[in-house]
Amino acid sequence: MHIGHLRNSVLGxxxxxxxxxxxxxxxxxxxxxxxxxxVVDVVTALLYLxxxxxxxxxxxxxSIWEKxxxxxxxxxFCWDLYARFQGEVEKDPSLKERREEILHQIEGEQPPVAIxxxxxxxxxVQSHLETVAQLSIFYDLLNWESxxxxxxxxxxxxxxxxxxxxxxxxxxxxxKGCWVVPFGGIVETSDGVKSLDKILVRSNGSVxxxxxxIAYQLWKFGLLKKDFLYQTWGKQAxxxxxxxxxxxxxxxxRLLKQFGNADRVINVxxxxxxxxxxxxxxxxxxxxxxKEAERSIHLAYEVVNLSPQAAHxxxxxxxxxxxxxxxxxxxGTGVKAKDFIEMVKKKVVEKAGHPLEESVSNALASAxxxxxxxKFTLESQIVFDFDxxxxxxxxxxxxxxxxxxxxxxxxxxxxxxxxxFHWGKEAVPAQLTETERDLMEVLSRFNSVVVRTGKNxxxxxxxxYAFNLATSFTNFYEHPDPGSDVQTPFIHLQDENLxxxxxSLVRAFQIVMGNMLRLMGMPTLERI
RNA sequence: GCGCCUGUAGCUCAGAUGGAUAGAGCUACGGACUUCUAAUCCGUAGGCCGGGGGUUCGAAUCCCUCCAGGCGCGCCA
Numbered sequence: 001m002h003i004g005h006l007r008n009s010v011l012g013x014x015x016x017x018x019x020x021x022x023x024x025x026x027x028x029x030x031x032x033x034x035x036x037x038x039v040v041d042v043v044t045a046l047l048y049l050x051x052x053x054x055x056x057x058x059x060x061x062x063s064i065w066e067k068x069x070x071x072x073x074x075x076x077f078c079w080d081l082y083a084r085f086q087g088e089v090e091k092d093p094s095l096k097e098r099r100e101e102i103l104h105q106i107e108g109e110q111p112p113v114a115i116x117x118x119x120x121x122x123x124x125v126q127s128h129l130e131t132v133a134q135l136s137i138f139y140d141l142l143n144w145e146s147x148x149x150x151x152x153x154x155x156x157x158x159x160x161x162x163x164x165x166x167x168x169x170x171x172x173x174x175x176k177g178c179w180v181v182p183f184g185g186i187v188e189t190s191d192g193v194k195s196l197d198k199i200l201v202r203s204n205g206s207v208x209x210x211x212x213x214i215a216y217q218l219w220k221f222g223l224l225k226k227d228f229l230y231q232t233w234g235k236q237a238x239x240x241x242x243x244x245x246x247x248x249x250x251x252x253x254r255l256l257k258q259f260g261n262a263d264r265v266i267n268v269x270x271x272x273x274x275x276x277x278x279x280x281x282x283x284x285x286x287x288x289x290x291k292e293a294e295r296s297i298h299l300a301y302e303v304v305n306l307s308p309q310a311a312h313x314x315x316x317x318x319x320x321x322x323x324x325x326x327x328x329x330x331x332g333t334g335v336k337a338k339d340f341i342e343m344v345k346k347k348v349v350e351k352a353g354h355p356l357e358e359s360v361s362n363a364l365a366s367a368x369x370x371x372x373x374x375k376f377t378l379e380s381q382i383v384f385d386f387d388x389x390x391x392x393x394x395x396x397x398x399x400x401x402x403x404x405x406x407x408x409x410x411x412x413x414x415x416x417x418x419x420x421f422h423w424g425k426e427a428v429p430a431q432l433t434e435t436e437r438d439l440m441e442v443l444s445r446f447n448s449v450v451v452r453t454g455k456n457x458x459x460x461x462x463x464x465y466a467f468n469l470a471t472s473f474t475n476f477y478e479h480p481d482p483g484s485d486v487q488t489p490f491i492h493l494q495d496e497n498l499x500x501x502x503x504s505l506v507r508a509f510q511i512v513m514g515n516m517l518r519l520m521g522m523p524t525l526e527r528i
Numbered sequence: 529g530c531g532c533c534u535g536u537a538g539c540u541c542a543g544a545u546g547g548a549u550a551g552a553g554c555u556a557c558g559g560a561c562u563u564c565u566a567a568u569c570c571g572u573a574g575g576c577c578g579g580g581g582g583u584u585c586g587a588a589u590c591c592c593u594c595c596a597g598g599c600g601c602g603c604c605a
Contacts, residue, residue: 036605202603209605395553410564478569489564
């Protein structure tokens with residue numbers, strides 16, 4: 001899991017928080033691609049790359065599990081192994097054959113390899129969930145691709161598609177023997193004749209990713225006769241139960257749980273998936289699910305790339321002449337999510353100038369990272385650079401936390417001095433100062449900003465507003481009486497009405513800023 | 529070839545439904561801490577909003593065109 005995946009997780013989690021705030025009931029699903037090439041490659045590598053090798057027909061994987069080092073996170077080990085395997089498989093054709101065998105066994109759900117693969121995927125997922133939990137990211141349900149296959153989702157989808165039209169069996173042309181969705185026909189391009197039609201079933205009878213995705217989308221809307229079986233995964237740090245699909249689980253009516261049946265679906269997937277996502281909603285439309293197609297929203301965001309300097313640091317060679325370098329699991333170049341979190345934590349501690357409690361440095365790092373990943377617009381490619389990403393001053397999450405903590409400190413000091421204040425109209429001065437007026441104006445925009453963000457799904461508008469809010473507060477704090485030579489601390493004000501007014505503004509800020517931080521999934525620190 | 533996206537200060541980016549003198553952070557330089565928290569604040573410097581044309585009382589924003597860059601158009605996932 002690298003920082004690109006982190007952008008996805010942070011965006012999705014924030015969208016969910018906004019909708020919850022707006023009163024919608026939300027369900028956050030995490031799709032686990034446990035039958036894809038990555039898992040197949042790692043399984044093959046684990047069984048056949050280093051001794052002791054897996055013996056055909058054996059059912060005991062103890063010696064295989066023992067190969068895994070204990071001194072690093074499991075997903076790190078898999079990351080390196082996967083990258084290494086890409087090189088090895090080029091050199092050794094027998095590994096290619098092994099990979100084919102593994103693929104078939106996993107697809108065919110044949111024990112013991114399929115069970116081993118599932119165990120392996122489970123451990124990786126566990127590791128990823130631990131990582132994102134550090135950024136307060138939680139889910140409601142894990143949806144396993146293997147369960148989509150196992151429960152026969154595709155069969156049911158295939159029937160509907162055939163019934164309602166919109167699916168065609170090709171008897172000639174480049175897609176001969178495939179079931180396709182007509183999506184533009186044959187086109188001549190610079191590199192030969194191509195079909196724009198989307199293949200859902202290959203000529204060998206297997207289903208493509210898009211095919212499964214259509215089935216999954218139907219399930220999300222409750223349009224499929226089929227359903228998963230479910231099981232609890234465990235309690236998360238936010239106190240909520242996480243559920244998972246599981247072929248040995250329980251039907252949902254037995255669990256008295258509600259999954260799927262959405263009336264709106266937001267798929268948070270990077271912009272490179274725009275075309276297949278369009279195919280998914282177009283298929284829904286052609287199946288007669290006009291309304292659901294309309295309410296299938298692809299929240300497309302640009303990818304995270306590496307700056308040439310960052311790529312160089314990570315040992316990538318293709319840095320020259322490029323503005324940005326794509327991260328690649330195959331070559332193993334990428335900033336790992338856990339590393340990034342640790343780096344920011346270290347930076348925060350360095351910058352503090354005084355000892356920080358672990359919980360505070362964790363909180364600051366979390367705020368800094370979420371802010372950094374949210375503040376870019378969806379269309380903006382993040383060119384990751386270490387200096388830029390590790391900033392703790394200015395337009396950062398740390399600034400927000402600091403402003404919030406400062407407000408808390410003022411209120412705490414006021415309480416210590418036994419200053420009691422109650423908001424009342426009579427406390428409002430006849431003439432507001434510029435910074436007072438500005439802060440009140442920004443505070444009043446909170447609701448409309450959240451509503452707007454819920455409509456346009458542009459989470460960067462939250463960070464933008466939060467930064468304006470924090471700036472207005474800081475200005476008010478530094479210059480409550482702009483133009484005057486002396487700025488009297490609020491708690492020292494002699495004029496009781498003015499003191500009440502300004503402390504009330506501090507409290508209002510503290511409440512609104514706290515709401516903003518929670519909306520963006522950032523901790524609310526009372527002191528730093 | 530077709531489609532989508534991007535181009536705003538030295539750097540990284542905001543500018544929702546067209547609106548006044550285009551904003552912020554970083555960087556550079558100069559200032560302000562025995563304080564309600566200086567991870568802050570104030571000041572200076574920095575712009576033909578990629579180029580050209582159009583619509584409009586008014587364009588960074590809408591339309592056309594050109595230039596530059598990224599992505600997509602797999603019987604990969």
